[in-house]
Amino acid sequence: GENVEQHPSTLSVQEGDSAVIKCTYSDSASNYFPWYKQELGKRPQLIIDIRSNVGEKKDQRIAVTLNKTAKHFSLHITETQPEDSAVYFCAASRGTNFGNEKLTFGTGTRLTIIP
Amino acid sequence: GAVVSQHPSWVICKSGTSVKIECRSLDFQATTMFWYRQFPKQSLMLMATSNEGSKATYEQGVEKDKFLINHASLTLSTLTVTSAHPEDSSFYICSAGGISYNEQFFGPGTRLTVL
Numbered sequence: 001g002e003n004v005e006q007h008p009s010t011l012s013v014q015e016g017d018s019a020v021i022k023c024t025y026s027d028s029a030s031n032y033f034p035w036y037k038q039e040l041g042k043r044p045q046l047i048i049d050i051r052s053n054v055g056e057k058k059d060q061r062i063a064v065t066l067n068k069t070a071k072h073f074s075l076h077i078t079e080t081q082p083e084d085s086a087v088y089f090c091a092a093s094r095g096t097n098f099g100n101e102k103l104t105f106g107t108g109t110r111l112t113i114i115p
Numbered sequence: 116g117a118v119v120s121q122h123p124s125w126v127i128c129k130s131g132t133s134v135k136i137e138c139r140s141l142d143f144q145a146t147t148m149f150w151y152r153q154f155p156k157q158s159l160m161l162m163a164t165s166n167e168g169s170k171a172t173y174e175q176g177v178e179k180d181k182f183l184i185n186h187a188s189l190t191l192s193t194l195t196v197t198s199a200h201p202e203d204s205s206f207y208i209c210s211a212g213g214i215s216y217n218e219q220f221f222g223p224g225t226r227l228t229v230l
Contacts, residue, residue, distance in 0.1 A: 030176040034218070044159065061230060089158060099212025099219050100147040105158045 002027040004092050006106030014114050019080055021109045023090035024072040030092040032074045035064060037086045044089060048075070055060070077111075085113045117143045121222035128199055129230055136194045136225045138209030145211035145230050147226035148184075149219065153206040165192050199229045 003026040012017045025033075031052035050057045050064045050073065056088035061080075066073040072111050077084055089110045095101035118141040128134050138148055147166055151159040163179075165171040165186035173179045183195040192211075196203055206226050210219040 010143060041206075041224070041226070043223045045221075046218060049218070097212070097214065097217060099216045100214075101212075102161055102164055103210075103219065104161070107158050 002030060002104040003092075004090060004104050004106040006090050006109060008109060009107065010112070012082055012111045012112045012114055015080055015082060017080055019075075019077045019084070019111055019113075021034055021075045021088055021090070021111070023074070023092075023106045024070075025069070025092040025104075027092065027095045028071065028093065030095040032095070032098045032101070033064070033066060034091050034093075034098075035062075035075050036089045036091065036105075038089060038108075039086050047088075049092060080113045082113050082115055085111060087111070116218060117141075117211070117220045119145075119209065119215070119220045119222040121207075121209055121225050123225060124223060125226040125228075127228045127230065130200050131198055132214045133195055133197045134199055134205055134227060136196075136227075138192045138194070138208075138210045139147050139212065139219070140190045140213070143211075143213045143215060145192070146189065147212045148186055148192040149185060149212075150192075151195050151208045151210070153208060153224075155206075159208060162194075187216050196227065199227070200227045201225065205227045 006023045034049035036046045063076040090106040091103040093101045122137045150162045163171040163173045171184035186192040208224040209222040212219045
């Protein structure tokens with residue numbers, strides 16, 4: 001089955017700086033890669049996703065890049081703010097209707113923004 | 116996005132008792148629902164996938180006789196933890212997907228504490 005590795009496990013950055021979180025996956029058939037933000041005791045929230053036919057996607061301060069050949073994808077957060085502090089999870093899935101396909105999650109990154 | 120609810124949000128029970136957790140899609144028909152377990156400071160681990168009207172598919176290592184899943188309608192799936200023990204204490208999260216959406220929507224989670 002799919003295996004998703006995520007690094008680093010913890011990350012502290014000064015407010016205003018950028019943060020980068022990296023994930024690698026093992027199943028070459030995976031074609032959907034969402035990123036989730038989870039605050040303590042809350043549900044995961046989808047913040048951005050990318051499909052395998054795209055190399056990069058951006059939404060305001062958040063961007064995701066995908067390298068299918070190397071089987072890795074990264075989350076980039078620019079101009080970080082205190083409210084970005086949370087745990088971030090990458091995930092991978094395969095199929096056509098991603099709402100009905102199981103997700104394999106990475107191990108998570110605890111991001112702390114230092115004011 | 117679509118809304119998924121869970122009930123209860125938290126439950127405390129005695130060892131040996133059974134606990135039922137409900138997951139509902141409030142404004143869409145969920146053809147597939149997923150159940151995850153999340154221990155403190157760990158990632159989401161998929162327990163099982165359920166499709167309306169059919170038996171759930173359990174992930175390797177998850178005891179199907181201990182974690183009973185029923186997906187009786189397109190808006191409701193239940194997870195029953197039978198003969199709960201302290202090691203079953205965890206955060207249980209469901210997610211749901213429908214044919215009208217291309218992503219999964221997560222419930223708010225249920226915190227189970229077994230004394």
